[in-house]
Structure formats: C-alpha cells, structure tokens
Amino acid sequence: MTLRTLLLSATASLGLAAQAFAFEPLTIIDQGSFSAGGTVTTEPGSFDHRSPMDTAGQSFHGDHAYAFYQVPEAPRSLPLVLWHGAFQSGKSWETTADGREGFQTLMLRRHFPVYTIDQPRRGRAGNSTAAAEVSPMAFDQLYFDMFRIGQWPEYFDGVQFDGSEETLGEFFRSVTPNTGAFDPEVVSDGVSALVDRIGPSILVTHSQAGGPGWLTAIKNPDVRAVISYEPGSGYVFPESEMPEPMSGAAGTLEPVAIPDADFQKLTQIPIIVYYGDNIPEEPTDLFGLDNWRTRLAMARLWVNAINARGGDATLVHLPEEGIIGNTHFIFSDLNNAQIADLAAEWIEAKGLGGLAQ
C-alpha cells in the first residue's frame, strides 16, 4: 500500500471526506510546545497545606507566550514565528476555515521550522497578571465587514474566501477573547523571550500583532526579518519626526512615538508589509472599509520613514501586483499557497532562506 492510498483510506475512515484535497505526507524531525517569558507574582502570607484554597503565600505564573513548533526535514536555518492578530490565536495559521492547509503547514512544506504562538493573555497562554471581564461580544458582522470578506451579508465579488455557510461558521469560531488587557509591552516581552530561546528567526505578524512585532524586533536583535500581514495598530515612528494622526469613519489612527534610536533598529533588518484588496483610497462612511484606508495610508508613511533612514522596508498592496480579492486574512485566503510562495521568495531574495548546516 503506498502512502498515498494509505492516506486516502485513512482520511476516509476518519470521516474527513469533506477535505477535497489530498495531504502530501510531511516528515517532521522535531515538534512540541513550550512557554516563554512571563512573570511570577506572589501573595503575602504563608501557604497552608490544610487550606490551599486560600492564596496566602502562593505564587502565580502568567503573561508568558505559548508556542507549538514543528521542524520539517531539510530545514532552513531561520524559523518563522507565526503571530496572530486581535481576537485570534495560533489557530489563525492552522487549517483554513474552508479546510485547506494554512500557513503553518504550507511553510513546513517550504522547509521552514514553524513556531505558531498564542501571545500572552490569549488562548493557551491565558494566565494573565491583569484581571479581565470576558463577555460574549456579538461582533460577527463587524468581523465580516472589518476583515473585508464583504459588506454583510454580501461577499465582495471575487473575494478570496469560500462562500459557504460552513466556512463562515468555522471562521467565526477562530475568535477567542483576551484574558487580560492587550498590552503591547507585555506581548512583545513574551515573544522576545521566545526568540531568546529559539535564536535567530523571522517574525510573521498579523493585524494587531503588527505593532508589538516592531517592538519585538527593536528589543531583540535575533529577529532577522519581519513579514507583516495588514498591520493594524502600533505604527511606531521616531519621536523627532511624527506624522499627523489620520481620522476617518473608524476613528482616529494615532501613530506611536518611540525614541529615534529604537526606530533606527528597524532599519537594520528587511521588512515587508502586505495589504489585500477592497481597501478604499477615498474616505467612506463604511467603518470596516475606512478603517483600512487610514491604515494603508499610515503604512505607506511608515515604510517611507524606514527607508528614508536607510532601512529596507517594502509595502506590497497586492491588487497593485495584480493579486486581487484578498481579505484581511491574506495568509488563509483561497490563494494562500501563492501568498506563501511570495513570502518564501522574499526571504530567499533577502538571503535569509538558507538551509540549516
């Protein structure tokens, strides 16, 4: 029995017949998970074995990052750290909502070791030193609009997102709440500790992770490149040369001032930023779309600021390259294999794609 027939029969016997594609076997030479960074707090008093539900004298571990990693055979030397956006966890990068391979597996196939993380205070890294109230937030339609699948309930023509009800349900179920306030310093500290542990690596950030991704690269010289899909907050600029805030239907987007010397560190590594389709260039009163108009505009200023100071930043607005229909989740869209190729080719072009010796 060949692996392929074994695969097909196993897939069928596992009831996974809905998967229309055949999975090519992968050889994994290491996998596992761990925590990185975080803090320990301790309550005053003495611990009593006889009343341990009293927290006196007890400690708490929180604010760490969680990572699940896999190393494929013939690995490249620099692993990818896949860092989800707001309302999301590592699940963002796994199987797509319509059941195809996500970036995690696509990048293993391209011989990158892959670390898929849950940032501090999210998902499996839920222990937070800051308390939070978690309430169900009915935001599915906000997500549909804001993540540019369409304008609820209409899908954009040609959108790179499967139109079935099942897919949309699975997409909405990738949402998971913060278990403590989102804090760019806390999450970048956690990811920087992860980079300390794994060594030189490439950050791949999405949306809300954009901002703390820059902070991580500033904190840790072992971040050797950053690929950012639609960074959505935390556009850092040198405090001596701040752009104006940008206002629109989704509120005011404030650039974040950082010391010039910190900004300068971002000029030392190659950076690429991707934005997808259906982002208006002119103001509109549609919140979910206008949100990205200002962000794309700010990203253009940001890339220019990096390059004006000697850096190597590229902004790719995919429709300008003839790649159309991408949502805010570029890396899990219907064309995500092409998107993965673009990323791998960029890494190679920057001389960072070599195999481990």
Place this chain on the structure above:
Amino acid sequence: MTLRTLLLSATASLGLAAQAFAFEPLTIIDQGSFSAGGTVTTEPGSFDHRSPMDTAGQSFHGDHAYAFYQVPEAPRSLPLVLWHGAFQSGKSWETTADGREGFQTLMLRRHFPVYTIDQPRRGRAGNSTAAAEVSPMAFDQLYFDMFRIGQWPEYFDGVQFDGSEETLGEFFRSVTPNTGAFDPEVVSDGVSALVDRIGPSILVTHSQAGGPGWLTAIKNPDVRAVISYEPGSGYVFPESEMPEPMSGAAGTLEPVAIPDADFQKLTQIPIIVYYGDNIPEEPTDLFGLDNWRTRLAMARLWVNAINARGGDATLVHLPEEGIIGNTHFIFSDLNNAQIADLAAEWIEAKGLGGLAQ
C-alpha cells in the same frame, strides 16, 4: 547528511540544545485543526455598517471545542481524543514540562491518529456564551500539593517529576483559565460534536474531563472506549443505586445521579481508569492528598457499579502494579513512555488497535 545528523544540527541551530533526547523523525499523513459543536446567539436589532461596534443585529459563535489533529503513517483505525483537565489546555499532552515527548507525540509513534483538544470555554476555544471574570489565581502551591508532586516545597521521594526549577516553572505555565463557567453539559456537547465529525474514536480524559468524558460516551455511540487518568469529578451513578457522598479534608465528593438507562450505556464499551502514587488510604488533614483518597475510593465504587451491570471497567492503581511515583499528571510523568505503552496494550487487548484499512 543523514536525517539524524540533520536533526542534531538543526536542533542545535534552533537553540534547543536543552533537549537531551534526539527526536526520531515522524511521518505525518494529515494534520490541521478545526472547531466542533457550539452555539450561535444573535442580538436583537439591525446591524449597521456605519456603527459596527454596536452589537445590535450581530451574532456570536461560542461554546465550541477546538482540536489540533495529526495522523501518522500506517495509522490505526481508531484515533485518540486527548482531553485536558481543569486549569489546563491541549498543552497538557504536548511536550512535558521537562522537555520530553508528551502523549501527543508518543501516541503518534504508536500509530494512533491524535486529536488534542481545548474544551469549550478554555484555551483556543475561548469564546463562551456565558460571561466570566478572569482573575489571576495564585494557586501554584495548591497545584504542587494537589497534583501530588509533593507537599510544597518538598518533592515526594521517587516522584516521577523532574526536580528542576525550570521544569516546575514550565509546568505552572500550562495553567490557563476558564473563559466561561465550567459546564459538563456544554463541554461534553462540544466533544460529542467532535466525535460526530471524526467518527469512531477513543476518549483519553484527564482529571476534570473524567465526568464530561462519561457524559460524552453516553451521548455518542462512536466513543468506542475511554481511558481516564485520575478522573476527579462527575462520578456518575445510576439514580436507582446511588452511593453515599464521601467527605474529607478537601470537602465532600458527591456522586452524580443519572438515569439508569444512561449509566447502562457505559457498560457497552471498555473503560480503564488509572490512578497514580502517594494517595493515602486513611483520612489525613492534608487537603491535596485527602482530595485523592476520596476520589480513588469513589472510583473503586464506580468501576464496581459498571461491572456489576455487565460492563468492562478496570481500575489500575499504578503502585499496586509496581509502578511508583506517579503524580496526577500520569501521562506526562517521567515514565510516560511506559504509561503510553500500557494504554496502547490495553487498546490492543480490547481488539480496538487495528490499522486503518
């Protein structure tokens, strides 16, 4: 370059030198993740693209389970569903706190397809229809006592748990909070939906998952066997024949009444329950230990009740088999490869270990 030397060099270049063991390559013929079950709620009113931060007319997806799965080459036909306990997520089953292979990988090596889940309202399945306050709970010393690593700060002699500070820190960081009230019906509904999707399978439950594991097996005839490591709550009994509650230093353990016909369903599948070491047989005022005295005693009654009604339940108290030093986390203890062998051998003995055709 052989895979082994590649592995060693890759491991070194990834800064994973702390891992003392060499990982044998694994061939994976499918992997990915998905959600299962859950509900959808909708707010009254109409959604407005111009004010989407208002939840009017918007829906919410919550209370689903999350699973990451892998299928090894030459897979057995029945996959394992690895279901964590209280304060834990799927991380329980991944790399052990001291960096060895956890049950997830150990069972792949034994040719089981493995589904590692986060139950509804936990980890990556954090969206809950019930609101929750999440506060840092300083319970590290409670865990140390209750999970029978020792009596803080002393480790038990011969405990199957690495004594380094690093290991203990990593262990504590596997803790992650509920993002909605723990509800045995909600979590068993989620896992039953997962079993509907994947077909006939074997549940492997830990601690708090014990009770909802029985409920899942009652709800879903595709649960073909249950392996339960130290079930800690939800001991279900036929309502016509209830045992007395059991009291001790950790409070009163109440058996849970269910319809006789439901209990009878548990007699239709093989079940094995494991308990580890350092559980006192006589009452003690030490909370973390006495907690398990009553639970082990209740488990004995439970297994007897199953078997008295024609079932096939086995209770293995590991020290009675000469296997000593196990904590509450039997499957990640230092002897977890032996524990994995015991589970695989039991599955085979029950005629459920065959390969997929």
